Amino acid sequence: xxxxxxxxxxxxGCLCGGVRFRIDGPFGVVVNCHCTMCRKAQGCAFATNxxxxxxxxxxxxGAELITEFESSKGKYRCFCRTCGSPIYSRRVDDDASVRVRxxxxxxxPGARAVAHVCIDSMAPWFELTDELPxxxxxxxxxxKK
Numbered sequence: 529x530x531x532x533x534x535x536x537x538x539x540x541g542c543l544c545g546g547v548r549f550r551i552d553g554p555f556g557v558v559v560n561c562h563c564t565m566c567r568k569a570q571g572c573a574f575a576t577n578x579x580x581x582x583x584x585x586x587x588x589x590g591a592e593l594i595t596e597f598e599s600s601k602g603k604y605r606c607f608c609r610t611c612g613s614p615i616y617s618r619r620v621d622d623d624a625s626v627r628v629r630x631x632x633x634x635x636x637p638g639a640r641a642v643a644h645v646c647i648d649s650m651a652p653w654f655e656l657t658d659e660l661p662x663x664x665x666x667x668x669x670x671x672k673k
Contacts, residue, residue: 538637543612550585552584553584557642559576560641567649582618582626604618604619615628648665649665
C-alpha cells in the first residue's frame with residue numbers, strides 16, 4: 529500500500545481493555561473540537577474525532593460496558609462504564625454514523641485533523657500554534673484567533 533493511503537481497518541478500545549472495537553471503513557472529516565462539552569468529556573483541551581459509517585463500527589467486546597450520556601438533546605456520548613474512556617458519540621437524528629474519539633485508536637489512523645472547530649469556547653489556557661483553519665461554534669465563520 530502506498531504511504532499516503534490510509535488503511536481502511538482500524539482497532540481501538542478503552543483504557544481498561546473491557547471495550548474493543550474495529551472500524552472497517554474510512555473516516556469522515558477529522559476535526560479538533562474545542563467546545564466546552566468535548567473538553568469536559570475528554571478532560572483535555574480538545575477532542576479529535578471523525579465520523580464513521582455505523583455499519584463499519586463493530587464492537588468486538590464490551591458492548592455491555594458501554595454507557596450513554598445525553599449531553600445535549602438527541603446527542604449521546606458513549607463511554608466505558610468501568611474506566612470512563614469516551615469511545616464514540618451518536619445522534620438520534622443520524623443512525624448512519626457514529627463519531628469516534630481518535631484517542632481510543634490503537635495505531636496511526638492515517639487521517640489527520642483538517643480544522644479546529646468551536647474555538648470561540650476554546651480553553652483559555654491552550655494556545656493554537658498550527659496553521660489549520662479555525663471555525664467558531666456555528667462552523668460557518670472562520671476566525672483568526
